[in-house]
Amino acid sequence: MLWPHKDLLCISQLKTAEILHVFEMARRFAEINTRPVKKVPILKGKSVILFFVEPSTRTKTSFDIAGKRLSADTYSLAASSSSLRKGENLKDSALTLQAMHPDALVLRHQQSGASEFLAQRLSCSVINAGDGWHAHPTQALLDGFSLSEAWGDDMSGKTVLIVGDIAHSRVARSDVLLFTALGAQVRLCAPRTLLPAGVRQWPVEIFSNLAEACRGVDAVICLRLQLERQKAGLLPDLREYARTYGLGAGHLNRANPGVLVMHPGPMNRGVEIDAALADAENSLILDQVSAGVATRMALLFLFLTRKDASDSGDGPSGRSESHQPHPPLLQED
Amino acid sequence: MPGPDLIVRNVRWQDELVSLWISQGVVQRLASPDEPSADGEQLHGEGMLLLPGLIDAHVHLREPGFEYKEDIASGLEAAARGGFSTVLAMANTKPVNDTAAVTALMRDRATRAHPYGPRLHPVGALTKGLAGQELAPLVELAEAGCVAFSNDGMPVANPDLFRRAMEYASDMGLVVIDHCEDPFLAEGTSMNEGRVSGLLGLKGQPVVAESMQVARDILLAEYLGLPIHLAHISCRQSVELIRWAKDRGVQVTAETCPHYLLWTEELLRGYNTLAKVNPPLRTNEDVLALRQAVREGVIDMLATDHAPHAAHEKEVPMDEAPNGISGLDTALSLSWSLVREGVLSLQDLITRWTVGPATRFSLPVNRFLPGDPADFILFNPDLEWTVTPESLHSKGKNTPCLGQTLPGRVVTHGIAGKVLFHNASAA
Ligand SMILES: [Zn+2]
Numbered sequence: 001m002l003w004p005h006k007d008l009l010c011i012s013q014l015k016t017a018e019i020l021h022v023f024e025m026a027r028r029f030a031e032i033n034t035r036p037v038k039k040v041p042i043l044k045g046k047s048v049i050l051f052f053v054e055p056s057t058r059t060k061t062s063f064d065i066a067g068k069r070l071s072a073d074t075y076s077l078a079a080s081s082s083s084l085r086k087g088e089n090l091k092d093s094a095l096t097l098q099a100m101h102p103d104a105l106v107l108r109h110q111q112s113g114a115s116e117f118l119a120q121r122l123s124c125s126v127i128n129a130g131d132g133w134h135a136h137p138t139q140a141l142l143d144g145f146s147l148s149e150a151w152g153d154d155m156s157g158k159t160v161l162i163v164g165d166i167a168h169s170r171v172a173r174s175d176v177l178l179f180t181a182l183g184a185q186v187r188l189c190a191p192r193t194l195l196p197a198g199v200r201q202w203p204v205e206i207f208s209n210l211a212e213a214c215r216g217v218d219a220v221i222c223l224r225l226q227l228e229r230q231k232a233g234l235l236p237d238l239r240e241y242a243r244t245y246g247l248g249a250g251h252l253n254r255a256n257p258g259v260l261v262m263h264p265g266p267m268n269r270g271v272e273i274d275a276a277l278a279d280a281e282n283s284l285i286l287d288q289v290s291a292g293v294a295t296r297m298a299l300l301f302l303f304l305t306r307k308d309a310s311d312s313g314d315g316p317s318g319r320s321e322s323h324q325p326h327p328p329l330l331q332e333d
Numbered sequence: 334m335p336g337p338d339l340i341v342r343n344v345r346w347q348d349e350l351v352s353l354w355i356s357q358g359v360v361q362r363l364a365s366p367d368e369p370s371a372d373g374e375q376l377h378g379e380g381m382l383l384l385p386g387l388i389d390a391h392v393h394l395r396e397p398g399f400e401y402k403e404d405i406a407s408g409l410e411a412a413a414r415g416g417f418s419t420v421l422a423m424a425n426t427k428p429v430n431d432t433a434a435v436t437a438l439m440r441d442r443a444t445r446a447h448p449y450g451p452r453l454h455p456v457g458a459l460t461k462g463l464a465g466q467e468l469a470p471l472v473e474l475a476e477a478g479c480v481a482f483s484n485d486g487m488p489v490a491n492p493d494l495f496r497r498a499m500e501y502a503s504d505m506g507l508v509v510i511d512h513c514e515d516p517f518l519a520e521g522t523s524m525n526e527g528r529v530s531g532l533l534g535l536k537g538q539p540v541v542a543e544s545m546q547v548a549r550d551i552l553l554a555e556y557l558g559l560p561i562h563l564a565h566i567s568c569r570q571s572v573e574l575i576r577w578a579k580d581r582g583v584q585v586t587a588e589t590c591p592h593y594l595l596w597t598e599e600l601l602r603g604y605n606t607l608a609k610v611n612p613p614l615r616t617n618e619d620v621l622a623l624r625q626a627v628r629e630g631v632i633d634m635l636a637t638d639h640a641p642h643a644a645h646e647k648e649v650p651m652d653e654a655p656n657g658i659s660g661l662d663t664a665l666s667l668s669w670s671l672v673r674e675g676v677l678s679l680q681d682l683i684t685r686w687t688v689g690p691a692t693r694f695s696l697p698v699n700r701f702l703p704g705d706p707a708d709f710i711l712f713n714p715d716l717e718w719t720v721t722p723e724s725l726h727s728k729g730k731n732t733p734c735l736g737q738t739l740p741g742r743v744v745t746h747g748i749a750g751k752v753l754f755h756n757a758s759a760a
Contacts, residue, residue, distance in 0.1 A: 091648050111650040112534040113604030132652075133534030170534060197537050198528030 003302040007119040007126040010135040011177035019181060020153050023145050025298035026291070032069060033293060043072035046304045049102040050076045051093075052129070054110040058265060059129050059138075062289070063106050066296035072304065075102075090114060094121040103304050107131070112170075125303040133168045133196075139264055140174035142295040144182060146288050147219060150260060156183035159256075161213055163189045163245060164223030164272050167196040171264045172223060176204060189213035191245065193234040210244065214251040219260040219284075222247050222273045238271055248274045252282075260284050336372025337361050339750055344378035344711060346701065353383060355707040358749035362703050376755060378711050381744055384683060385699035386418025386451075386708030390588060390690040391485070391510075391564055391636035392661065394420075394453070397438060398427025403641040403728045405439060405453065406446035411639070411661040411727035413451050413753050416743040418708035419696060420451060420639075420661075424458040425486040431458035431469040433477035440478050450708075450748035454480040454696070459498045459509060463487040468498055475505045480694050483510035485564060488546065490516050496553055503559045508586075508693065510562045513546035513571070514612065523651050525598040525613040533604065535651055540619070543612050544570035551578040551585055560584035562693055565638045567593045567612035569622035576631045586693045588636040589623050591667035592658055592733075594676070596620075600733055606647045606654035608733045610640070624676050627685060634689030637664045641729020659729030663720060665712070666739035673714075673740060711745035716759055718742055 001021045005013060014022075032038055048067045052060050060076065067074040077097075090109075094117075097105060104125040107115050112132030119126040130136040151158060160179045166172045166188050173196075179186050180203050188199065189207040199206060207213035214220065225241060235241050252259055261273070261283045269275040278285055341353040343366045352368065354361040394408035405422075412420050422439060424430035430439065436455045443453035457474030459482045461467045471482055482502050488511065489495045499509050519542040524530050526537025547563055551574055554561040566572065566589045578585045592610060597617050600608040608614055626632040640657025647654050668686070671677045677685075691698035699705040719738045722730040745755045 089645070090650060091645070109650075111652050114650045116604055117650055131534075135534070168534075173532070173534060196531035196534075197526045198531035201528055202531075 003306040005303070005306075007115070007128075008137050008299060008303065009115050009119055009126070009128045011137045011140050011174045011181070014181070016181045019141065019144065019178065022141055022295065022298050022302065023148050023153060025301060026145050026294040029297035029301070030290070030294035032297070033290065038069050039071060040069070041071045043067070043070040043300065043304055046072040046103045047101075048072050048074045048104045048106060048300065048304075049097060049100065050074055050106045051097065052076070052108040053114075054108050054130070056108050056130065059108060062292040063129065063296050063300075066293050067300055069293070070297055070300060072300060090117055091121065094118050098122050098124075104300065127299060127303060130170050132170065134170055134173065136170040136174050138292075138296055138299060139171050140178040141299070142288060142292040143175055143221065143262060143264070144178045145295050146262065146284050146291040147260065148182075149287070149291070150284070151218075154183060155179065158218045159185040159187060159216060160219045160221065161187040161189060161217040162221045162223065163210060163213070163247060165194045165225055165229060166190045166199065166223070167194045168226065168229070169223050175221060176202060187213055187217065189245070191235060194229070210247070210251055211254060215254045217255045217259060219262060220247060220252070220255065221262045221264070224264065224266065225268055225272050227268075242271050246270070246272055246274065247277060249277060252277070258282065262288060264288070337370060338373055339376065339747075339752070340370060340373045341376045341378050341383070341709070341711070341747070342366055344381055344383035346383040350380065351383070353701070353707075353709060355747075355750040358707055358751075360699065360701055360703055360705045360707050363701055376745070376752065378745070379757075381711035381713050384416070384710050384712050385687045385701065386710055386746070386748060387416045387665065387686040388419040388690040388696060388698070389417045389637050389639065389661065389664070390421045390634060390694060392420045392422055392639040393425065393641070393657070394422045394439075395641060396426065396442060397435065401728075402643050402646075405442040407726065407728045408639070408641070408661070409443060409447045409451050409453060411725065413447070413746050414726045414743060415661040415663070416665045416710045416712065416746065417661060418451050418746070418748045419454065421454050421456050421480060421690075421694065423456050423483060423485045425463060429458050429463050430455055430479070431461050431463070431474070433473045436474055436477035436479055449751040449753060452748070454478070454694070456480065456485070456510065457482045459484040460489060460494070465489045465491060465494065468494070468501060471498075471501055471507075472505060475507055479507075480696070481508050481510050481562070483512065483564070485510060485512040488512045488514040488516060492549055492553065495550075496557065499553060499557055499559050499561065506695075508560045508562050510564050511546065511550050512564050513543045513550060513566075515542045515545050518542035518545070522613070523609060523654070524601045525615050527598055527616060529598045529601055533601065533651075538613055540568040540570055540615065543568055544574060547571040547574050551575070551583055554578070554585055555581065555583045560586070563587040565590050565593070565612060565636065566623070566632060568615050568619045572622045572626040572631060576626070579631065586633040586689075587631070588634045588690075589627065589632050590636055590638045590660065591664050592660070593623050594620060594627065594671060595667060596733065601651075604651045605733065606649065606651055607658070607731055607735070609651065609654050609656055610638070610658050611656035624671070628677060628681055633685070633693065635664070635668060635685040636690070637661055639727070639729075641727050642731045643728075644730060647731050657729075657731065658733065659725065659727045659731045662725045662727055663732060663734050663739060665743065666718070666741045667734070669714060669741040670739065707747060707750040709747050710743050712741060713744050713759060714741045716740075716742045716744075
């Protein structure tokens with residue numbers, strides 16, 4: 001497949017066949033990760049900047065390992081240790097980064113739309129590693145890859161439940177787009193205060209009762225609860241949240257046999273998920289971490305070896321081609 | 334009777350070709366196009382549309398304090414080119430216009446930069462520093478030339494203080510303009526709360542942030558028996574409340590802006606900071622309700638809420654971008670597009686841009702009756718122009734219209750009988 005995208009900003013820009021192609025590549029790269037020498041030279045000479053304005057050790061490490069296993073040179077720009085910190089004009093950051101001539105930039109930013117902002121101004125590939133509440137496409141791809149390893153690529157007939165703070169979750173937004181594209185039914189379960197505006201127009205079923213939501217599902221994704229949501233007045237206290245929306249063994253009895261449990265991490269054990277469930281046999285949480293490295297290897301490979309990168313005239317001003325914002329969620333009133 | 338000083342010949346007024354005879358700054362009469370006169374300078378109108386000079390009751394000219402965004406000279410230049418003979422300038426300058434000295438400075442800058450107009454009428458701050466804690470010296474401000482009071486941009490949360498402000502202003506016969514926004518519901522928001530904010534992962538401002546304050550203001554106005562003017566109304570629910578209040582005889586007037594009649598939250602997709610305004614662009618349903626309200630006069634006037642910003646300020650992620658659209662240059666073309674689409678009549682357009690604000694703020698207005706101020710524009714409705722940064726006279730190039738082709742342009746602008754410019758090549 002000729003990879004047609006300059007940037008990865010949002011799952012909505014990917015066709016289903018392209019998602020499956022990423023899985024296919026990830027499957028091949030996953031094998032490298034089990035070898036005694038876990039390094040291949042296919043991205044030798046390529047440079048990848050990891051620009052994490054909002055800190056995230058987990059995702060950054062995953063990208064770092066992915067790049068190094070393919071022999072790319074990876075450079076971390078910690079936002080706090082340079083002039084490229086929160087508060088500096090992002091456009092100036094973009095120009096500075098451009099001058100370093102990277103082949104790809106992996107961006108984590110606390111503001112929704114930041115990756116699109118940089119993608120419009122940089123000629124290198126921009127890979128969104130999470131922007132505000134908006135999107136976290138690589139997390140969705142690794143979630144999808146983890147489940148496709150268990151279920152196969154065709155997810156029609158499967159039901160995936162996402163529980164927790166949907167409103168402020170870039171993971172939830174990207175997961176909904178991805179699982180819907182793969183044919184799965186998606187359910188959301190959260191208190192009303194943690195549901196985003198307009199969610200009733202999304203192609204999902206919405207629940208406020210976790211026990212009901214779990215009935216007949218094949219996978220449950222628990223989202224991390226940001227503890228400051230309580231201070232923002234969105235919930236009364238953590239104890240009540242854990243009691244009402246924390247996933248427990250009792251809930252899973254209502255799910256389909258073989259139900260899988262996932263969490264994007266890092267977990268608040270005992271808040272959004274019962275501690276024992278995270279370690280149980282049907283937990284995919286550690287598989288997700290391995291899948292993350294393989295998926296990001298696949299993505300770096302696809303974006304850094306796209307043939308037409310320089311000859312298509314896809315300059316810094318060229319908007320990410322075919323990035324139709326969120327068509328699958330678009331429904332007329 | 335003295336002869337005319339100026340005759341604007343061959344212009345279209347209410348489907349007739351006429352000549353406008355002007356004497357000593359006021360309209361002498363409308364005459365037949367070829368009626369001869371020995372006196373008077375002659376200006377050939379080439380069949381252009383004759384309109385009264387427009388009044389914009391809501392602009393931000395940024396001087397003093399933010400001259401890099403706009404200054405009074407550039408703001409009034411944009412007003413003149415846009416067809417506005419009179420503008421009311423809001424108080425959120427630096428320092429805030431909460432003393433006579435600032436009011437005087439603004440008026441002085443205006444007459445120095447543009448001795449023949451457009452006229453600038455300052456709007457005084459309602460509270461000191463716009464902080465919403467203590468009343469500003471409203472008498473002093475009125476004496477210095479403020480024509481209304483407003484905390485625009487920094488809505489007053491405290492209803493008791495707001496009540497006292499309305500009462501105190503009424504002693505001078507001046508009206509309070511409220512930017513209706515509940516600060517708690519609006520905190521930290523960068524667009525309308527709805528489908529698009531949910532998809533983009535942005536914190537949205539619900540329509541009730543506006544309509545709750547509209548309701549508060551209406552109830553206070555009724556209780557006190559005092560007038561209130563509601564700025565830049567953006568949503569259906571507010572319109573319904575205003576209609577209800579008017580039916581009850583409450584002295585409420587309201588304005589909306591061209592952008593709320595034309596665009597929706599959909600424009601924010603792709604994180605388009607040029608479309609970030611406060612109140613935010615809403616939904617199609619709101620647009621339709623506002624259009625109807627303007628037609629019916631439930632919304633009394635149009636205003637630009639001209640809010641210029643420097644390019645680098647808008648070239649940031651959505652959350653960081655300041656609110657506002659630079660509106661003076663494009664307002665008439667945008668509202669003319671509504672006339673072309675049959676949404677508004679020509680008469681609606683004229684009334685909402687002239688009589689509406691003139692009545693509310695006790696300003697003179699040109700109805701082309703003898704003795705009216707000879708503020709007029711000649712408008713070429715067929716001339717199309719493409720909005721580029723260079724085509725805008727405001728320093729603020731922040732408009733979602735950039736790159737668009739708009740209909741209609743002001744060819745000539747006269748204020749009190751003085752021709753500010755006559756662009757014969759555009760006629
Ligand atoms: Zn305002």
